[in-house]
Amino acid sequence: MTNQHPPALQTPSVAPAQAAPTPAAAQTLPSMPTPTPTPTRNPYATLAIVGFVLSFLVPVNVVGLGVSIVVLVKSMRAGYTSKLAVAGIIIASIFIVLMSVFLLFFFVLFMPIYLEGL
Template sequence: MSNPEQNPSGTPDPYGTPQDPAAGQAPQAPQYGAPAGGAPQAPQYGAPQAPQYGAPQAPAPQGYGAEAPATDPGKTLGIVGLVLSILGCTSLIGLILSIVALSKSKKAGYKNGIALAGIIVGAVLLVTSIVVGIVLLVAGGAAVTDLLEACENVSSGDTVVWEGQQVVCP
């Protein structure tokens, strides 16, 4: 004869609950929101999911194209280009980097004022440095020509006075 207080192995149940739901108690209904089959299961692929409440989400992007970047992709490059444009010896490099930065920003749909400033500053300083270089070459050439004319009638190694200083002729 079986005792309802014992489980099938014959040991008494310390809590006094029957092991078989059909042994005397009706099964309990699942709580609200809990799955009816016991342990929760992951939704199957393609199965409809429960509606989610709250703010509506933007639809997922369609197609294979890349998403628009959250920040301007040419911003950092534009800053580097502006800094290099300000330096006289690297104005050409700064000009090129600023053009690349502006191009990247335009493709992403952003305006890049820093890159535009780098282009303007780089172009102005590049033209200015070219003009100054040409003027210095012409002035240096004229000075060398003037020195050679002063040494024309003197033998090599002799000194002449040229613009107030003694110079050894080549």
């Protein structure tokens, strides 16, 4: 009772062949860890800050509105969002509307007084 399996099912007792050694140039070096890409900053961030600050200054808030619009358009084309540019547009627009209303009431209120004095 040495072997009860038929000869077709027996496994050969030959050791597996070893792979041929590779030349030194073909060997791969251990892989270095790849650096994680750092998120890039919006290239128009400084102009967004300038537009935001200028939107608060009453004599030049129209310039702040223009700068903020330009920054928003260029940032969107570059694939970035600029919340400061949006805030600058909103704040400058509100100040421009308030100044227009103030000047309208000022002229309506004081123009008759000014014209009587002439």
